[in-house]
Amino acid sequence: MSAARVRPGGPSVIDIPSARFPECLDVLHAAFGAEVADYGITAENTPSNPAFWDASVIPSLVGRGFELIGVEGDGRLLGCVFAGASRRRPGVWELRHLAVAPAGRHRGYGELLVAESARRARAAGAQTLRIGIVAENLRLAHWYARLGFVTTESRRQYAGLPFTVDHLELTL
Numbered sequence: 001m002s003a004a005r006v007r008p009g010g011p012s013v014i015d016i017p018s019a020r021f022p023e024c025l026d027v028l029h030a031a032f033g034a035e036v037a038d039y040g041i042t043a044e045n046t047p048s049n050p051a052f053w054d055a056s057v058i059p060s061l062v063g064r065g066f067e068l069i070g071v072e073g074d075g076r077l078l079g080c081v082f083a084g085a086s087r088r089r090p091g092v093w094e095l096r097h098l099a100v101a102p103a104g105r106h107r108g109y110g111e112l113l114v115a116e117s118a119r120r121a122r123a124a125g126a127q128t129l130r131i132g133i134v135a136e137n138l139r140l141a142h143w144y145a146r147l148g149f150v151t152t153e154s155r156r157q158y159a160g161l162p163f164t165v166d167h168l169e170l171t172l
């Protein structure tokens with residue numbers, strides 16, 4: 001995995017401080033808000049989707065131990081991801097809610113955030129980075145496959161969700 005499209009002296013990886021959680025929430029709303037309609041996701045059937053988060057969710061995830069990693073350029077937050085050790089699976093880190101706002105896509109920021117999460121997970125002694133994705137989002141699945149992820153569980157159904165979930169893992 002590389003972040004070849006991110007130019008030296010350009011966007012950088014940061015830990016997002018609490019003062020910037022509102023800006024981060026804007027990025028999450030924009031990134032996921034652009035996708036939800038394609039998968040029948042609404043605030044009613046999937047209130048847990050980041051498109052519908054209120055201001056309490058980010059501090060709650062960070063309080064549970066997730067690191068909130070961002071990519072920033074020209075003082076603006078362009079993307080973010082939550083990463084942290086799995087509570088149930090020893091040796092596994094989870095990647096959650098990866099988001100790059102539509103205006104910043106296709107420049108390698110998403111890959112940069114995945115690479116940074118993998119680096120931190122490896123440094124913490126994890127052997128595996130795990131993510132759950134909307135299985136119907138084939139483009140996303142292909143992208144993760146390009147980054148080295150393999151599907152470990154396919155089309156799992158969760159009560160109440162209008163889509164199925166693929167679980168993917170990257171060996172670190």
Ligand SMILES: CC(C)(COP(=O)(O)OP(=O)(O)OC[C@H]1O[C@@H](n2cnc3c(N)ncnc32)[C@H](O)[C@@H]1OP(=O)(O)O)[C@@H](O)C(=O)NCCC(=O)NCCS
Nearest residue numbers: 031032098099100105106107108109110111133139140143
């Ligand atoms: C997935 C996502 C983070 C990629 O961000 P990015 O900065 O564009 O990623 P990169 O530039 O590193 O890689 C680009 C690749 O991502 C994939 N991609 C980009 N936008 C996408 C989208 N809307 N849906 C699915 N895959 C997408 C494509 O394969 C793209 O390749 P291309 O540039 O050759 O077309 C971004 O599209 C996003 O925020 N999507 C909405 C939220 C989401 O689904 N997050 C994943 C949760 S598991």
